[in-house]
Amino acid sequence: MxxxxxxxxxxxxxxxxxxxDPAVYPNFFGGGREVFTDAVKATVSSGLYDSYPPAFGLPPARRAVAEYLRSVVKGSGYLRGHPLHLRDSDVFLTVGATQALQTTLSVLGPGIPGGNILLPRPGFSLYDSACVLAGVDCRYYDLLPSRRWEADPSQIRELADSRTLAIVVINPNNPSGAAFSGHHLLQIAEIARDLNIPIIADEVYGGIVFGGGRFIPMACFASFAPIITIGSLSKRWMVPGWRFGWFAIYDPNDTLHEVRNAAEIMMNINPGPCSVIQAAVPAILSDANxxxxxxxxxxxxxxxxxxxxxxxxxxxxxxxxxxxxxxxxxxxxxxxxxxxxxxxxxxxxxxxxxxxxxxxxxxxxxxxxxxxxxxxxxxxxxxxxxxxxxxxxxxxxxxxxx
Missing domain, CATH: 3.90.1150.10 (Aspartate Aminotransferase, domain 1)
Structure with a gap:
């Protein structure tokens, strides 16, 4: 570039x-953003959030993200299997979605020597770099223009082997603009179940759908396979410069216990998002917006x-x-x-x-x-x-x- x-x-x-970057033209998107900026102003003025926040994030902010994610899954009407289990402690707050995906790949990488991750092509180049840093091989499954950019499930199965660590799904999709159907997401969840691996669900553009498209969170299929959902404020709230993201672990059978432990260690080492942004998150994620x-x-x-x-x-x-x-x-x-x-x-x-x-x-x-x-x-x-x-x-x- x-x-x-x-x-x-x-x-x-x-x-x-x-x-x-949707924030280049802030006035273009009209009113409403002042609610977000007012919330940040209030947290700064209070003087209550100038100290170090907890490594995994301020409890009210983690709770707000967990409540938001639960409401999105419930609102989709597509939950499959047993009821959704997502605790506040399943949410980790990060410096944008970038740190979330880096942390996720870093803790999955050591699981199997010579491990590989299945990535969509075309995709998001940052995953390639993060895989290199984590010592993980990239294997690519194709998104097909002839199928409205959905993949061929048989190709995903053929790419996987005993060293496959996870499947990455970006939905709504950057770069194609696709909003994947529930049927397609179910097919991928069934593959992950059969391979006994988690799905990394990049949902940074979650909720940004139009023209008959529908956003179905991958967590709807957590009864099939563990889901690690990555999200942020950047796009839906039009504040990418605030660098606030998260990853949430949906793991009803506790199969990612060691991954969670490793994630906690990583989060204790790496700095998290700005404390005043965290403090404003409950107001930002409110239904009032x-x-x-x-x-x-x-x-x-x-x-x-x-x-x-x-x-x-x-x-x-x-x-x-x-x-x-x-x-x-x-x-x-x-x-x-x-x-x-x-x-x-x-x-x-x-x-x-x-x-x-x-x-x-x-x-x-x-x-x-x-x-x-x-x-x-x-x-x-x-x-x-x-x-x-x-x-x-x-x-x-x-x-x-x-």
Missing amino acids: AELLAAVNPSKKLISLGTG DEFHESVIALLETCMDTLYKGLQQIEVLECYSRPQGSMFMMVEVDTTRLLGIENDMDFAKELMKEESVLVLPGSVIGLKNWIRLFFGLPTDLLSEACDRMNSFCKRRMVKNAW
Whole structure:
């Protein structure tokens, strides 16, 4: 991304569709966020939260996250098996979802020498780096555009062996924008049950669904296999810079006892999230903020539609399915029809040089000759970005010989 930013055309204002930061345009998402900032102001003014918080997080904040997660599962109406068991002590507060996934992979990694993790492709590149740091091999199962980005369960089974430590599921999905069906999640839960391994459920975009999509938490299937759910305030609450995340262990049969012990040791070593943010979390997660979330989701759907419709006018770009969740879509680039463009990285570089539109090359996240586009910005900028991409592609279009 730094290399691409260095190639920006100085004569045109940068439009970034490459980085998923919804807080770049705070006024775009309207009112309601002041509830969150007021809660933080109150905790700072009180002077009660200037000391070190407990290693696993302030008890009221852990309780608020646990209550929120329980309500999401209950609200989905999709709970399978025995009742959901999630105690406050099953929740660990972290410096964003990044620390949550790093901690999770670090404690799972030593379980089996030469262990491996099953990751989705395309996926989130931070998992690759975290696996390297944890000494864990990456094995990739494919998300299929022809199946609305759901995977082939048989491929997941074939990839697994006796050294497989966990399956990662990102839902709603970054980068494809898919919201996985309950049936598909059940298939993955059955695989994890048969392999006797946990599922790492990355639900950072949990609740951000639209266009007929439905968010079904992986914890609904905790009776099949242990679930480690990763979440944060970053996207749904539009405050990524606050760096507040969590992981929650759903383990009704206590099969992850040693993993939990290792996680507690890790959390005692590593610093947690800011104490004043933790203290504000009960107010931030309150049901009183539902109107804000509904407004944001409606706006995101409008943004998605704007970008999706704009792409339909660009002959060499193809988006196979309308996103139903997260803030991203994957778009295939027909490089054979563009002069001087051999791959997705060439496309991204030349687009920046000529039009100052930043996109994420798909090869970075495991899918060559695709690009990932972020649509969490004002619709006028999305329309302008489409116009610029269209102009670029028309200039580079290979002309028919006849």
